[in-house]
Amino acid sequence: MTLSLFALQLLNGIEVGLLLFLVASGLTLVFGVLGVLNFAHGSFYMLGAYLAWWLAERTGGLIWAVLLGVPVMLALGWAVERFAISRLYRRDHLSQVLLTYGLVLLFNELQRTLFGNDVHGVPAPRALDWTVSLGEMQTWGAYRIFTSIACLCIAIGMRQIILGTRFGMRVRAGASNGEMLEALGVDVRRLFSVLFSIGTALAALAGMLAAPLTTVFPGMGESVLVVSFVVVVIGGIGSIKGAFAGAMLVGIADTFGKVLLPSISSAIVYAVMAAVLIFRPQGLFGEAQAR
Amino acid sequence: MISSRARLFLALGALALAAVPASGDRFWMQFLGKAMIGGIFAMSLDLLVGFAGLVSLAHAAFFGLGAYLLAGLSNRYQLAQMALTLPICMAGAAAGALIIGWLSLRAAGVYFIMVTLAFTQMLYYFLNDAPWFGGSDGLYVALRPLSNPIAAYYAIWIALVAVFAFLLLLLRSPFGRVLIGIRGNEQRMRSLGFPTRQYLLAAFVLAGSLAGLAGYLDANLYGFVNPALFGWRESGLVLMTVLLGGKGTLHGPALGALLLALLQQQGERLTEHWTAIIGAVVIAVVLFLPRGVAGLLEARRA
Numbered sequence: 001m002t003l004s005l006f007a008l009q010l011l012n013g014i015e016v017g018l019l020l021f022l023v024a025s026g027l028t029l030v031f032g033v034l035g036v037l038n039f040a041h042g043s044f045y046m047l048g049a050y051l052a053w054w055l056a057e058r059t060g061g062l063i064w065a066v067l068l069g070v071p072v073m074l075a076l077g078w079a080v081e082r083f084a085i086s087r088l089y090r091r092d093h094l095s096q097v098l099l100t101y102g103l104v105l106l107f108n109e110l111q112r113t114l115f116g117n118d119v120h121g122v123p124a125p126r127a128l129d130w131t132v133s134l135g136e137m138q139t140w141g142a143y144r145i146f147t148s149i150a151c152l153c154i155a156i157g158m159r160q161i162i163l164g165t166r167f168g169m170r171v172r173a174g175a176s177n178g179e180m181l182e183a184l185g186v187d188v189r190r191l192f193s194v195l196f197s198i199g200t201a202l203a204a205l206a207g208m209l210a211a212p213l214t215t216v217f218p219g220m221g222e223s224v225l226v227v228s229f230v231v232v233v234i235g236g237i238g239s240i241k242g243a244f245a246g247a248m249l250v251g252i253a254d255t256f257g258k259v260l261l262p263s264i265s266s267a268i269v270y271a272v273m274a275a276v277l278i279f280r281p282q283g284l285f286g287e288a289q290a291r
Numbered sequence: 292m293i294s295s296r297a298r299l300f301l302a303l304g305a306l307a308l309a310a311v312p313a314s315g316d317r318f319w320m321q322f323l324g325k326a327m328i329g330g331i332f333a334m335s336l337d338l339l340v341g342f343a344g345l346v347s348l349a350h351a352a353f354f355g356l357g358a359y360l361l362a363g364l365s366n367r368y369q370l371a372q373m374a375l376t377l378p379i380c381m382a383g384a385a386a387g388a389l390i391i392g393w394l395s396l397r398a399a400g401v402y403f404i405m406v407t408l409a410f411t412q413m414l415y416y417f418l419n420d421a422p423w424f425g426g427s428d429g430l431y432v433a434l435r436p437l438s439n440p441i442a443a444y445y446a447i448w449i450a451l452v453a454v455f456a457f458l459l460l461l462l463r464s465p466f467g468r469v470l471i472g473i474r475g476n477e478q479r480m481r482s483l484g485f486p487t488r489q490y491l492l493a494a495f496v497l498a499g500s501l502a503g504l505a506g507y508l509d510a511n512l513y514g515f516v517n518p519a520l521f522g523w524r525e526s527g528l529v530l531m532t533v534l535l536g537g538k539g540t541l542h543g544p545a546l547g548a549l550l551l552a553l554l555q556q557q558g559e560r561l562t563e564h565w566t567a568i569i570g571a572v573v574i575a576v577v578l579f580l581p582r583g584v585a586g587l588l589e590a591r592r593a
Contacts, residue, residue: 037401039527087578093401094346098534099577101527105570113564222523226412229405237401266420270413274394277406281397 008138009255015144017251018151022206023224024231024243025158026199032238033174034192036088039100040080041203042225043107048073048204049216050115053122056211062125066208070201077200081193089192108218117218122211147209154202155244162240171195175238227254230273236286245284297588301542309448312441320444321512322552327451328509329548333532334454334541335501340530341539342462343494344474349391349407351525352414353384353499357506358516359418360384362430371434373446377507384503385496387414392495396488408523415521429517432510447508451545454501458541461497470494531573537583546584 027041051072055065084103088096124143131139162168170191173181182188207220214220231250235242250269257268276283311323332354339345360380364370395406418424437443461467472480473487481487510516519525528551536547554572558565580587 031401037404084574091577091581093404094340094530094534094538095577095581097346097348097404098527098531099574101531102570102573102577104527105566105573109564109567109570223412226409226523230409233398233402233405233409237405266416267413270409273406273409277394277397281402283402 004134004138005259008134008140009259010252011140011148012144013252013255014248015148015151015251016255017248018148018155019206019210020224020227020231020251021155021244021247022151022209023203024228024235024247025155025240026202027228028232028235028237028239028243029171030196030199031232033171033178033195034085034089035178036085037093037096037100038085038199039097039225040103040107041199041228042221042223043104044073044077044200044203044221045207045210045224046218046221047076047107047111048207049122049211049220050111050120050207051204052208052211053120053216054115056122062122062208062212066205069208070205073204074197074201077197078193080200081196085196086189086192104222107221111218120216122216124212143212147213150209151206154205158240167194227269230269233273233283234276236283238287239283239285242283242285297542305448305452308451309445312444317440320440322556324444324447324512325509326549326552327447327545328505328512329529329532329552330545331447331451331454331508332502332505332529333536333544333548334458335498335505336529337533337538337541337544338458338461338470338494338498338501340533341541341544342467342474343470343491344477345491345495346404346530347395347407347495347498348404348523348526348530349388349395349411350498350502350529351521351523352391352411353388353502354506354509354525354529355414355418355516355518355521356384356387357381357503358510358520359424359430359506360503361436361507361510362432362516365432365434365436366430369434371436373436376436377504380507381500381503384506385500387503388496388499389492392492392499396492396495408526411521411523411526415518415523418518418521425517427518429515429519432514432516435511435514437511438514443508443512447512450504450508454504455541455545462541466490466493528569531569531576533583534581535572535576535583537585537587540583540585543583543585550584 023041023045027038030036030038030041048069051069052062052065055068056062059065059068080103084099088099124141128141128143128146130142132142132145133139162171170181170186173186174188174191178188227250231243231246233246234249235244235246249272253272254265254269257265261268308323308327311319332350336347336350339347339350357380360383361376364376364379370376391407391410395403395410398406419427424430435443437446462471469480469485469490472485473490477487506520509520532547532551533544534547535550536545537543554569555565558568562568576583582589
């Protein structure tokens with residue numbers, strides 16, 4: 001493997017990891033603060049991608065699609081939290097798994113009815129239709145550079161909000177002790193709604209940004225959900241830092257696996273997860289919760 | 292655990308199921324055969340969910356392993372005798388459960404759920420992508436151990452009754468009591484000196500091999516396997532069967548399997564959007580019927 005190919009794969013791995021982080025961070029935040037394991041999280045990614053395709057066809061570009069689509073998904077997240085997720089706060093894991101599994105079935109049907117079951121490509125914005133050459137053979141697409149930078153900005157922004165604002169303080173307090181937060185007079189219900197719709201929008205945004213790179217297809221939500229679970233298990237649930245580290249690790253391992261060991265590439269991320277489970281069952285950044 | 296009246300109903304239900312082949316109706320034999328396989332599958336999961344308190348999403352993997360092993364043995368080695376293939380398939384499912392369980396049980400609570408799902412999905416992708424298992428199209432079972440539909444039906448019936456009796460006895464045994472104790476408070480059981488992880492792993496492997504039995508019977512009944520058997524939708528559906536019937540009751544999940552089979556069949560006939568119906572039913576059961584149909588029957592009597 002030449003140096004330039006190595007560099008390209010590394011950059012691709014980071015980009016895949018950054019997109020994955022957008023999905024996994026919402027999953028881990030919702031679990032950390034609301035205490036709900038949301039299986040429908042992957043559906044938001046899928047709906048985001050389909051929405052991006054549908055809106056891009058009608059408005060003439062991905063940028064408009066993102067600008068219009070994100071508020072729609074924020075609203076959807078709000079509604080899902082109000083009407084379904086909020087009924088789960090005092091319920092066991094089994095109820096959470098099953099109710100959100102039911103939501104997955106409903107969202108799949110929604111996608112099938114609204115957008116059809118076809119596979120679609122979404123063109124990248126024309127302004128980003130150029131490449132940077134790396135060495136003699138490899139080129140790096142401008143859209144990939146843009147996606148990586150956008151995701152990185154969101155990740156840094158999230159860090160600043162969580163560590164540096166009043167809202168972030170409440171989120172952290174909610175993650176460590178929700179009842180105490182409520183007793184101190186914070187409107188926890190509203191906090192939960194806001195947080196859940198932000199998580200929804202992050203997953204949908206990841207789907208929208210990924211649409212030009214991976215095409216839009218019906219099962220995309222489920223595969224991203226499973227990989228996000230792997231990320232969260234590796235990083236430690238409830239930890240944003242862990243989600244970032246896990247997403248990077250999975251993104252890079254997956255990308256290099258596809259180049260170096262193509263025959264067993266789909267198993268590599270699970271092997272990483274198994275290794276983490278053997279040596280550090282609570283995840284890299286998780287608090288002790290091992291059996 | 293089961294009232295005498297419920298026991299009478301169960302015995303009558305089992306007898307009624309045994310009488311179905313006498314009608315000679317192929318459709319009902321296939322339909323009820325499938326529902327009974329679902330019952331075995333759901334009861335084996337109830338051992339984990341309802342009694343040991345483990346919410347596993349890996350259960351479809353062991354069902355699929357049992358089915359694929361039969362397809363492999365029959366297609367590659369022309370092996371079909373039940374005395375040979377059934378133990379191999381169940382042992383294969385148990386071995387899969389041992390590996391996945393050993394890894395997954397290192398994690399507790401919500402981690403366990405996610406890890407079991409991830410490993411199941413790994414097997415799904417593996418069978419879907421690897422060319423020598425027929426890919427996403429699946430495989431036909433060339434030689435079926437029981438190709439006579441009446442024999443296949445009775446094999447399923449016997450398996451259903453035997454698994455029910457076995458699990459009932461198991462739960463009354465000291466082993467079963469320990470599992471129930473772990474569900475109540477794992478910390479306490481460990482303080483009392485029980486190696487809880489080993490107990491849970493034993494239950495996981497046992498349930499996995501019974502799921503393998505269900506998969507074996509399914510492959511025999513349909514003569515066909517495909518990777519969708521492994522999908523997490525199947526795992527979710529069987530979990531839903533357990534909750535619909537009533538977790539922790541054993542006969543409830545078997546009843547749930549029958550109800551779900553009816554729902555699926557009617558739903559498919561009524562509308563092409565039947566997965567939405569299943570989705571809505573799952574949500575409704577979680578919200579309004581957390582103790583399942585068995586709980587409903589119990590409450591009415593009380």
